[in-house]
Amino acid sequence: MRRERAREEREKALRKQKQRRFTITSDVRNRASQAFWAMHVEALNWSGMELRAYATAMQLSPHSLRKWRDRLATGEVTIDWRAHLHPSARPAVTTSARNSQPERRLTAAEIGDPAAPKMPARRFFSDEEKLAIARETELPGAKVSAVARKHGIVTGLLFRWRAQFGIAQKKRSKLARVLLPDDMPAARALRDLVRQPEGKMVVDLADGRRVFAPAGSDPDVVRTQIESRDAAQ
Known part of the structure; x- marks a missing residue:
């Protein structure tokens, strides 16, 4: 009986040890969820798509995407989702979602992994700046793609700003009807x-x-x- 009880206690202790080894803390789980939604909110802002269309394309919940977008916009949640990526998964050239204090990574860097490159902070535009940039597309000879590259934004976002401030596409010229007398050679x-x-x-x-x-x-x-x-x- 004593041997069986001792064996059961050892097996129970081993199970607890394995469970503790592979258990993810709630703090890490919360930060993983925040990083996931911050990534999609940034992609939504840069895509120029409507929220529901983006959620459908990514198979996400529109309600959850809207909730996290509002949280990030109001500053209730502040997180740099790129800081939680494994260094080997980070692109060489990218932009950062927000300025934030350094946070612990979700995955530990292995020995020999290259150091993460410093990422510039993403720019945020006020309504006045958006309107000024959108009006640049109305200048003679201006192209939307060229203006977007000049300010480091995507073309779809600039088109959305144009629609937001009522800068619609120029109307096509209407042809005027011209009547020629029947006796004119051109008319004949x-x-x-x-x-x-x-x-x-x-x-x-x-x-x-x-x-x-x-x-x-x-x-x-x-x-x-x-x-x-x-x-x-």
């Missing part, structure tokens, strides 16, 4: 460009246009139909 040449199809008749409209209608049609009925269609447009 234009009329001869399009031949009258077989089985069709020519109907002259009041504004000088010509249309082809089935032979035997009432010209007044044709004109009424054309005018009704133009009015509907």
Whole structure:
């Protein structure tokens, strides 16, 4: 009995030791969750996508993504998610999500791993700066992509700022209708460009246009139909 009891106690102690070895503390788990959402919030801000569209594409909960975006925006949660990456997983050139105090990594660096490069702090733009940058795209000869590169932002974000401040795409020029007298050589040449199809008749409209209608049609009925269609447009 004593041997069996001693063996059971040793096995129980070994199980507890293994459990403690592989247990993740709640603090590490919380920081991992914060880093995960901070990464997605930064990607959302730089993508230029709507929140729901980004959440659908990444298979995330829109409610959770909105909640963490608000927490990070108000400063309730401050974390640099890149500081929790293993050094071997860090890109050579990148930008930082926020300025924050150095935090402990989620994974320990192995011996011989290269030191993490210093990352510049990400820029935050005020509404006045956003408006000024968006207005630069309206200058003669300016291109949205060139302005975005100049200020170190993505093109999609600049398009979103343009829509936010009502700087919409320029309207296309409308063509003006020009009427030429029938006796002018240019008018006769234009009329001869399009031949009258077989089985069709020519109907002259009041504004000088010509249309082809089935032979035997009432010209007044044709004109009424054309005018009704133009009015509907």
